[in-house]
Amino acid sequence: MAATLETVSSSKHHEGTLTKYKIRSIVLGDLDTQFNLFLPANAAQGKVPVLVYLAGLTCTEDNGAQKGGFMRDAATEGIAILFPDTSPRGAGIEDETAAWDFGVGKSGAGFYLNATRSKWSKHYNMLDHVTKELPAVIEAAGIPIDFSRQSIFGHSMGGHGALTIYLNSLILGAKQYRSCSAFSPICEPSAVPWGQKAFRGYLAGGVEEGKANYDASVLVGKVKGAINILIDYGTADTFLYQLHPEVFLKAARDAGHDEVQVRVRCHEGYDHSYYFISSFASDHIHFHANFLKA
Amino acid sequence: MAATLETVSSSKHHEGTLTKYKIRSIVLGDLDTQFNLFLPANAAQGKVPVLVYLAGLTCTEDNGAQKGGFMRDAATEGIAILFPDTSPRGAGIEDETAAWDFGVGKSGAGFYLNATRSKWSKHYNMLDHVTKELPAVIEAAGIPIDFSRQSIFGHSMGGHGALTIYLNSLILGAKQYRSCSAFSPICEPSAVPWGQKAFRGYLAGGVEEGKANYDASVLVGKVKGAINILIDYGTADTFLYQLHPEVFLKAARDAGHDEVQVRVRCHEGYDHSYYFISSFASDHIHFHANFLKA
Numbered sequence: 001m002a003a004t005l006e007t008v009s010s011s012k013h014h015e016g017t018l019t020k021y022k023i024r025s026i027v028l029g030d031l032d033t034q035f036n037l038f039l040p041a042n043a044a045q046g047k048v049p050v051l052v053y054l055a056g057l058t059c060t061e062d063n064g065a066q067k068g069g070f071m072r073d074a075a076t077e078g079i080a081i082l083f084p085d086t087s088p089r090g091a092g093i094e095d096e097t098a099a100w101d102f103g104v105g106k107s108g109a110g111f112y113l114n115a116t117r118s119k120w121s122k123h124y125n126m127l128d129h130v131t132k133e134l135p136a137v138i139e140a141a142g143i144p145i146d147f148s149r150q151s152i153f154g155h156s157m158g159g160h161g162a163l164t165i166y167l168n169s170l171i172l173g174a175k176q177y178r179s180c181s182a183f184s185p186i187c188e189p190s191a192v193p194w195g196q197k198a199f200r201g202y203l204a205g206g207v208e209e210g211k212a213n214y215d216a217s218v219l220v221g222k223v224k225g226a227i228n229i230l231i232d233y234g235t236a237d238t239f240l241y242q243l244h245p246e247v248f249l250k251a252a253r254d255a256g257h258d259e260v261q262v263r264v265r266c267h268e269g270y271d272h273s274y275y276f277i278s279s280f281a282s283d284h285i286h287f288h289a290n291f292l293k294a
Numbered sequence: 295m296a297a298t299l300e301t302v303s304s305s306k307h308h309e310g311t312l313t314k315y316k317i318r319s320i321v322l323g324d325l326d327t328q329f330n331l332f333l334p335a336n337a338a339q340g341k342v343p344v345l346v347y348l349a350g351l352t353c354t355e356d357n358g359a360q361k362g363g364f365m366r367d368a369a370t371e372g373i374a375i376l377f378p379d380t381s382p383r384g385a386g387i388e389d390e391t392a393a394w395d396f397g398v399g400k401s402g403a404g405f406y407l408n409a410t411r412s413k414w415s416k417h418y419n420m421l422d423h424v425t426k427e428l429p430a431v432i433e434a435a436g437i438p439i440d441f442s443r444q445s446i447f448g449h450s451m452g453g454h455g456a457l458t459i460y461l462n463s464l465i466l467g468a469k470q471y472r473s474c475s476a477f478s479p480i481c482e483p484s485a486v487p488w489g490q491k492a493f494r495g496y497l498a499g500g501v502e503e504g505k506a507n508y509d510a511s512v513l514v515g516k517v518k519g520a521i522n523i524l525i526d527y528g529t530a531d532t533f534l535y536q537l538h539p540e541v542f543l544k545a546a547r548d549a550g551h552d553e554v555q556v557r558v559r560c561h562e563g564y565d566h567s568y569y570f571i572s573s574f575a576s577d578h579i580h581f582h583a584n585f586l587k588a
Contacts, residue, residue, distance in 0.1 A: 011565050011567050012561075012563040012564045012565065012570070012573070013572070013573055014572075014573045015573070066360070066568065067361060069363055069366065072366075072572075072576075234306070267306075270305075273305050275306070275312050276306065276307070278363075282366075
């Protein structure tokens with residue numbers, strides 16, 4: 001956890017600062033990785049709460065920062081946003097770059113899990129990178145973020161990441177995150193091609209191991225107590241067959257989580273793009289602000 | 295002017311629609327060109343005013359649409375935004391792709407003029423493309439935009455384009471645009487490397503021809519009557535030596551245009567990036583709305 005932050009670039013943004021950092025990641029098997037961090041102006045007066053944004057397939061740490069439209073409201077609310085990359089880069093594993101929806105080719109398909117198949121387990125540990133390494137590195141650097149006030153959101157594969165990280169944290173009693181939201185998330189990965197491919201590839205126990213540990217529609221049934229989840233998706237999303245939001249909604253309701261705890265909104269005509277995400281960005285920031293500033 | 299619109303893609307965005315179109319451009323010398331067009335939801339009830347956004351070097355029709363943060367307020371105000379490309383593509387002119395700040399290599403350096411050197415004059419006519427061809431094609435297609443309520447803005451090279459197109463229109467008495475704004479514009483191209491290179495390359499009369507016809511700091515002195523201009527730039531802009539906003543401001547004041555007519559704002563710590571642009575996007579949309587909805 002002793003990685004040192006190197007500043008790649010920094011831009012003033014909505015009176016705060018958007019900085020791209022590089023670190024040598026230990027949990028990703030001694031590889032360079034980058035992340036973007038937005039600090040609102042009020043961070044100059046003391047520690048601020050933070051929202052972690054997990055991007056989807058084909059993305060990097062830049063997509064959400066550049067296209068998400070999140071910072072205008074985050075600046076107003078005084079909330080930091082952390083944008084990790086989506087996958088390790090440069091591990092050099094055989095077949096790593098062959099597919100667009102697995103490994104690192106054009107995909108960044110880290111799936112926000114810790115790999116258990118030996119071929120991948122040295123490097124593909126995005127779960128520990130997001131939940132442990134980045135907070136530790138940022139705290140050690142003295143950046144004024146209060147990780148006891150943390151929430152998480154994401155898009156598509158990153159929506160899967162946000163939901164599973166949030167739910168697993170609650171199941172473990174860790175309460176690391178106060179709320180979770182997602183745009184067009186992969187809600188039932190063990191039942192769809194993207195998720196099955198990832199689980200078969202990264203996990204020694206394949207789809208069954210994935211279903212037990214990293215499937216939001218399974219995990220939501222295991223949480224005792226209240227949860228705070230907002231999900232948005234669009235009816236014109238050509239990847240809906242990979243997402244299954246209705247399966248997650250039913251599992252949440254069956255487990256006793258009502259519409260205050262789990263709100264799933266279906267938007268007529270919207271697709272899977274950042275044009276969709278940025279249309280509802282403001283709602284997500286204010287949703288999380290309710291909990292981060294409580 | 296008989297080019298036909300082909301829809302490349304379309305996404306619902308802030309209750310309106312962001313559509314990418316392709317046309318075979320006549321004024322660009324029979325080349326394919328693309329543009330993005332945001333139509334707000336109220337366009338379903340009748341023609342809406344339009345704001346033309348001109349992007350800078352290295353950009354395409356996508357940068358402003360994806361990173362500018364303009365549509366949230368444009369949707370609220372009920373204003374369309376047209377995002378042309380920055381240069382012809384595929385003309386195949388010798389040396390066209392050699393430089394990053396001229397021609398089309400990584401640059402898209404059309405400079406929003408009509409070339410007069412024979413080598414470039416068949417294709418490099420972004421001025422006519424933006425001011426004549428695109429409005430004609432969009433009107434002919436029956437898209438509900440009222441081009442009698444039109445304003446123009448841009449960034450860097452596109453800020454140069456917006457200023458010169460706006461001022462030249464006023465000098466000609468055409469009043470094609472109601473207002474003009476720019477982020478980090480090239481304000482005195484005849485005196486800086488980017489502008490000199492473009493003028494020497496594209497214009498038979500070189501820098502002198504450029505200074506007479508396409509230099510905002512010269513043109514602003516030739517306008518009779520009121521003008522409506524807003525310019526924003528940042529003190530951390532590493533390209534300030536290419537921009538000269540203070541020269542433009544002095545020329546405007548010398549010509550009798552006061553701070554109501556020409557407002558130039560200097561923002562401490564902001565740079566040349568879209569993180570700067572999107573921080574002040576809202577101000578620009580509302581500035582233009584004052585005139586477009588008057």
